[in-house]
Amino acid sequence: MSVTRIRPWQVLGIPDDFHDEIRFFMPQAQGAGSLLSIESLLLIKVMRVVKPGKIFEFGTYKGLTTRLLLANLPQSDAQAEARIFTLDLPNLDEVRFQGTDVDLAREVLDYRRRYLEEKDSHLVHQILQDSMKFDPEPYVGNFSMIFIDANHALDYVKKDTENSFRMLASGMSCVVWHDYGHPEFPELTAYVDELGTKMKIFLIEGTKMAFHPRGFDPVASL
Numbered sequence: 001m002s003v004t005r006i007r008p009w010q011v012l013g014i015p016d017d018f019h020d021e022i023r024f025f026m027p028q029a030q031g032a033g034s035l036l037s038i039e040s041l042l043l044i045k046v047m048r049v050v051k052p053g054k055i056f057e058f059g060t061y062k063g064l065t066t067r068l069l070l071a072n073l074p075q076s077d078a079q080a081e082a083r084i085f086t087l088d089l090p091n092l093d094e095v096r097f098q099g100t101d102v103d104l105a106r107e108v109l110d111y112r113r114r115y116l117e118e119k120d121s122h123l124v125h126q127i128l129q130d131s132m133k134f135d136p137e138p139y140v141g142n143f144s145m146i147f148i149d150a151n152h153a154l155d156y157v158k159k160d161t162e163n164s165f166r167m168l169a170s171g172m173s174c175v176v177w178h179d180y181g182h183p184e185f186p187e188l189t190a191y192v193d194e195l196g197t198k199m200k201i202f203l204i205e206g207t208k209m210a211f212h213p214r215g216f217d218p219v220a221s222l
């Protein structure tokens with residue numbers, strides 16, 4: 001087994017029971033740092049398939065993807081105060097960075113995150129902590145969708161991934177990694193490739209998004 005490459009239409013072709021209308025936002029002009037439009041669309045699709053009670057995001061940045069997920073969050077029976085947990089740094093102390101990650105981290109230290117503009121922003125719980133020091137134990141089995149997009153250096157991605165699998169809920173769920181195949185982060189790609197020898201992981205071609213689905217199979221559903 002290794003990472004299976006699929007086309008965006010194969011993900012978009014998974015049946016779901018939602019109306020076709022979504023809320024979307026223009027990508028930031030500067031580009032880097034957040035998702036491509038197609039990646040945003042695919043993430044909404046994955047969210048519609050999984051219908052998560054709660055979502056965890058490693059790496060809030062400007063809160064753009066947090067806002068997108070919040071604006072399209074499926075209804076849930078969960079009477080939770082917060083449904084999207086998103087983690088980012090309080091400061092840069094003792095954090096090691098690869099490539100241009102340090103610039104993104106510095107850029108948002110005092111940034112008013114965009115999900116705060118949404119009327120349902122109370123459904124977002126912001127955690128300000130170095131993910132290397134993050135304790136997943138209070139959240140074991142809590143999240144059915146987890147998006148890993150914080151520090152892309154190998155030991156951080158490894159730690160965030162291991163924590164994600166501790167926090168992943170049983171039943172239909174999904175772990176998504178961003179920046180697979182990014183030239184700045186070859187170790188991240190090699191790590192996800194290695195994981196792909198042990199579990200089903202799909203790379204969506206034309207994007208830097210890889211995901212591990214549980215309870216659904218984008219290829220089988222075609």
Ligand SMILES: C[S@@+](CC[C@H](N)C(=O)[O-])C[C@H]1O[C@@H](n2cnc3c(N)ncnc32)[C@H](O)[C@@H]1O
Pocket residue numbers: 033034035057058059060061062063064065066087088089095101104105106108129130131132149150151152156
């Ligand atoms: C690529 S951006 C996240 C983009 C965001 N997920 C989106 O889609 O808009 C990476 C973020 O990870 C944060 N970060 C970097 N190292 C971190 C660490 N050790 N712990 C927590 N967050 C970290 C940075 O501050 C930055 O905001």
